[in-house]
């Protein structure tokens with residue numbers, strides 16, 4: 080019997096990407112609502128309750144409303160919005176977070192898909208906190224650039240409208256209160272919020288997330304090789320997350336926003352200078368891939384007991 084899936088918000092940027100990844104999968108059947116009824120609460124309620132698993136690709140308030148429309152005790156939910164990422168009763172949908180987390184996810188009814196920025200950040204930082212190389216109270220900074228599709232239909236219209244792109248490179252989050260900081264703090268295990276300095280680039284998709292570290296100031300003075308070894312061990316054998324060999328990253332002159340292309344891969348790098356005691360940890364991903372749709376499909380596979388990478392672009 081096939082697993083019934085409904086994507087609420089299926090006509091938006093992330094919803095369309097997810098539907099593409101679910102096409103040609105006979106083990107799944109997609110329940111759809113016509114585009115003109117995408118905001119019709121009755122049509123959505125019917126679809127939400129008919130599904131085994133729903134994926135919410137909605138603004139936060141609409142995601143909360145969708146959950147309230149579910150009046151049965153079995154429909155499982157994967158929410159791509161920010162609404163439930165640090166909420167009680169929800170499991171954070173980053174299977175790679177720490178050993179054992181995938182099993183917790185597999186048995187969860189309510190799953191919050193991570194934000195695109197936290198995906199890169201947590202992949203770089205969580206293993207270092209777990210191994211003690213990065214003290215939990217260390218003042219961590221995270222910066223980077225995202226493609227403009229990260230802002231959904233509204234930002235796409237801004238960048239592709241008649242007036243043209245607002246800028247080639249646009250730092251934002253200048254109040255230092257970006258909505259991703261709570262999930263970055265909680266799931267990294269850091270005692271204090273990281274200083275988050277994001278920017279939007281004039282490119283449709285793609286993302287670079289960077290955490291610079293002054294190693295010589297850190298307790299125990301970890302080496303670049305220590306950091307690399309911890310990340311390589313954390314993701315050994317992963318079909319999705321790769322850690323470039325130190326000799327390969329040492330030979331690179333740059334790393335681009337488009338590094339993984341339109342895929343669901345997450346590529347990690349440790350750039351560093353042992354003499355200077357400095358490192359730049361970098362994650363390259365697609366904000367719409369592992370940063371959104373790829374992660375949602377990976378979580379769907381885990382919930383449904385299907386091969387974890389089925390339908391992913393790797």
Ligand SMILES: NC(=O)C1=CN([C@@H]2O[C@H](COP(=O)(O)OP(=O)(O)OC[C@H]3O[C@@H](n4cnc5c(N)ncnc54)[C@H](OP(=O)(O)O)[C@@H]3O)[C@@H](O)[C@H]2O)C=CC1
Nearest residue numbers: 088090091092093118136137141159160229231232366371
């Ligand atoms: N884009 C990205 O890279 C990422 C996005 N996300 C999150 O995923 C969610 C979806 O984002 P994204 O696809 O980019 O957004 P879009 O704006 O592209 O799509 C949102 C969709 O939801 C529909 N919608 C809005 N309000 C309601 C409502 N009240 N009831 C029913 N449908 C509604 C919209 O319809 P209409 O056309 O009428 O507005 C649209 O089809 C957001 O929470 C976003 O923060 C998470 C990670 C990355």
Ligand SMILES: CC(=O)N[C@@H](CCC(=O)OP(=O)(O)O)C(=O)O
Nearest residue numbers: 159160161194195196225229230
């Ligand atoms: C470029 C851009 O604006 N990106 C979005 C994040 C996209 C994302 O991860 O979505 P969630 O809203 O579901 O967390 C932002 O910074 O708010």
